[in-house]
Amino acid sequence: MADEKTYTFRCTVCGYEVEVETPELPEDFECPVCGVGADMFELVEE
């Protein structure tokens, strides 16, 4: 569990955050709050 790397992405439009196990969001990912695509998300450095 301890070495399970996750990546947090934040919607630059509404601030919604999502945690995934890959360094990129799927191309068809959409923000569930405001509906923008993955290209509007930025990786959050932890």
Ligand SMILES: [Zn+2]
């Ligand atoms: Zn959003």
